[in-house]
Amino acid sequence: MNVTMILLPEMVALDLVGPHEVLSRVPGWQVRLVAASRAPVRADRGMTILPDCTRDEVTATDLLVIPGGAGADVAMLDPEWIAFVRAQVLQARYVFGICTGAFLLGAAGLLKGRRAGAHWQARDLLAQFGAIPVADRVVVDGQFYTSGGVTSGIDAALQVVADLAGVERARMIQLALEYDPAPPFPGGTPATSPQPIVDAVLEAGKERRQSREAQVARAARLL
Amino acid sequence: MNVTMILLPEMVALDLVGPHEVLSRVPGWQVRLVAASRAPVRADRGMTILPDCTRDEVTATDLLVIPGGAGADVAMLDPEWIAFVRAQVLQARYVFGICTGAFLLGAAGLLKGRRAGAHWQARDLLAQFGAIPVADRVVVDGQFYTSGGVTSGIDAALQVVADLAGVERARMIQLALEYDPAPPFPGGTPATSPQPIVDAVLEAGKERRQSREAQVARAARLL
Numbered sequence: 001m002n003v004t005m006i007l008l009p010e011m012v013a014l015d016l017v018g019p020h021e022v023l024s025r026v027p028g029w030q031v032r033l034v035a036a037s038r039a040p041v042r043a044d045r046g047m048t049i050l051p052d053c054t055r056d057e058v059t060a061t062d063l064l065v066i067p068g069g070a071g072a073d074v075a076m077l078d079p080e081w082i083a084f085v086r087a088q089v090l091q092a093r094y095v096f097g098i099c100t101g102a103f104l105l106g107a108a109g110l111l112k113g114r115r116a117g118a119h120w121q122a123r124d125l126l127a128q129f130g131a132i133p134v135a136d137r138v139v140v141d142g143q144f145y146t147s148g149g150v151t152s153g154i155d156a157a158l159q160v161v162a163d164l165a166g167v168e169r170a171r172m173i174q175l176a177l178e179y180d181p182a183p184p185f186p187g188g189t190p191a192t193s194p195q196p197i198v199d200a201v202l203e204a205g206k207e208r209r210q211s212r213e214a215q216v217a218r219a220a221r222l223l
Numbered sequence: 224m225n226v227t228m229i230l231l232p233e234m235v236a237l238d239l240v241g242p243h244e245v246l247s248r249v250p251g252w253q254v255r256l257v258a259a260s261r262a263p264v265r266a267d268r269g270m271t272i273l274p275d276c277t278r279d280e281v282t283a284t285d286l287l288v289i290p291g292g293a294g295a296d297v298a299m300l301d302p303e304w305i306a307f308v309r310a311q312v313l314q315a316r317y318v319f320g321i322c323t324g325a326f327l328l329g330a331a332g333l334l335k336g337r338r339a340g341a342h343w344q345a346r347d348l349l350a351q352f353g354a355i356p357v358a359d360r361v362v363v364d365g366q367f368y369t370s371g372g373v374t375s376g377i378d379a380a381l382q383v384v385a386d387l388a389g390v391e392r393a394r395m396i397q398l399a400l401e402y403d404p405a406p407p408f409p410g411g412t413p414a415t416s417p418q419p420i421v422d423a424v425l426e427a428g429k430e431r432r433q434s435r436e437a438q439v440a441r442a443a444r445l446l
Contacts, residue, residue: 014244014400017270021237021373024268031269040263040273045247046254047240050263050271099401120401137405149401150244151377159407171410171420172427177237178322178343178372180411181404182360184382187394188403197394204395 001028001164004061004088006081006104007035007051008071013043014150015067015098022157023065025173026165034058036080044069055084061092063164067153068099068119073212076107076219086110096145096160098153100212105144106131107219115141119149120190121205122212128220151188154179224251224387227284227311229304229327230258230274231294236266237373238290238321245380246288248396249388257281259303267292278307286383287315290376291322291342296435299330299442309333319368319383321376323435328367329354330442338364342372343413344428345435351443374411377402 003023005016016033024031035041035051042048066072066085075081085108089095097105102118105111106129116131117123117139126133137152138159139145147156158179162170187193193201202209226246228239239256247254258264258274265271289295289308298304308331312318320328325341328334329352339354340346340362349356360375361382362368370379381402385393410416416424425432 012244013240017236017240020270021235021268024270033270045244046275047243047247047256048273050273052269137401137403138407149399151400151402151404154374155405155407162407167408168420168423171408171416172424174406174408174410175413175416175420175424176372176428177374178360178411179374179404179406180360180415181374181402181406182378183397183402183404184361184378184385185390185394185397187397188401190398192403193394193398197391197398200391201395201398205399 001026001030001062002060003029003031003063003065004058005031005033005065006067007033007041007049008067008069008075009041010044010069010074011067011071012069012099012150013045013047013049015069015101015153018151018154019065019096019098019157021177022154022161022173025176026161026169032058055080058088061088063094063096063160064088064092065096066098066101066104068101068103070208072100072104073215075104076215082108094143094145094160094164096156098147098156099149102126102146103216107223109223114144115139116144117146117148121202121209125213125216128216129223224249224253224285225283226252226254226286226288227281228254228256228288229290230256230264230272231290231292231298232264233267233292233297234290234294235292235322235373236268236270236272238292238324238376241374241377242288242319242321242380244400245377245384245396248399249384249392255281278303281311284311284315286317286319286387287311288319289321289324289327291324291326293431295323295327296438298327299438305331317366317368317383317387319379321370321379322372325349325369326439330446332446337367338362339367340369340371344425344432348436348439351439352446
């Protein structure tokens, strides 16, 4: 099983590393990080990660994985990333978009009529690519796995492993990662967070939301 | 608030990146990754991360963060890491060990009589450093925060932020990361996993456990 994970500048590092920690623990799965060049890739909060290869070095992909964050919004409008994603999905058996990584799939025209998840602050915009936004942490539609925001990538990665390598392997990895999560307070969704917290997060993300709306509209027109 | 996170070869990448994603989102907190040299640091599953600085470039630390994995076992026996951790803890206001990162604190003689957490497969060994092992995902003893295995670092990081920057900020970050976790199946602890899964994980980790036992015994003698 060849797993190709896309590295994007300004991505959310945990979008990538949460699922990587799960997927890379399946015996026999080879995980490679692909970037536009061999240069280190800086995530939005400064975590800087080295790619394993460039796009033209990826020869075989069984599972394509795409993280989200501002980087996915930029990649949506990058013809080279769009062409790469289209070509990879044609040959890959499975696709896994985390957080707003689904937007890159949408911009490549791959989510038309499909159920898909994304971060709660962006999810509705998936409809502009003809997708059916779903407010779940793990969304499966045929060969397409997508997740809600950031940390839901860990839940979705366990589902991917359960489906493709067996539920026993997934549960072994869950135990090895001691993944019996217990946030110290309720929250994590708008429905479970106090309204002032929701308002503060929306306010802090207002500019990102505005630029994302413009980027999605442009990508949808190009499609 | 200066946050210094230690980068160790063969660490568990998610031990570092989960808490980094939380801590780096607090306004005004400067997070730096310190390594033995400026060379890229390869985690145990291939994720390769660039450090921001070397040990002698760290001038001020308010919060010291130590990830776990095989890297921490090696660092336990490295006089340079032990000296660095001792010096940093003397000046830091808070210390945060994730997974088996607590062993580096133990080997530095900093956990005597303290309650501390670690990965469930290693936790009992903390007693050899005079610590009191606690089977919680988040353990707080004075200025010392420690966590259970890998993913519990996310829970513990939210507690650190709640205590040091306010619970509102922690809940904003929790919402921004959509951290309302829902593993697709129960598990994540020996108590919640079927016995064959527990046995398989213990069997797969047998060599690591044996070498860790030897490393802890050596580090405890050196102390």
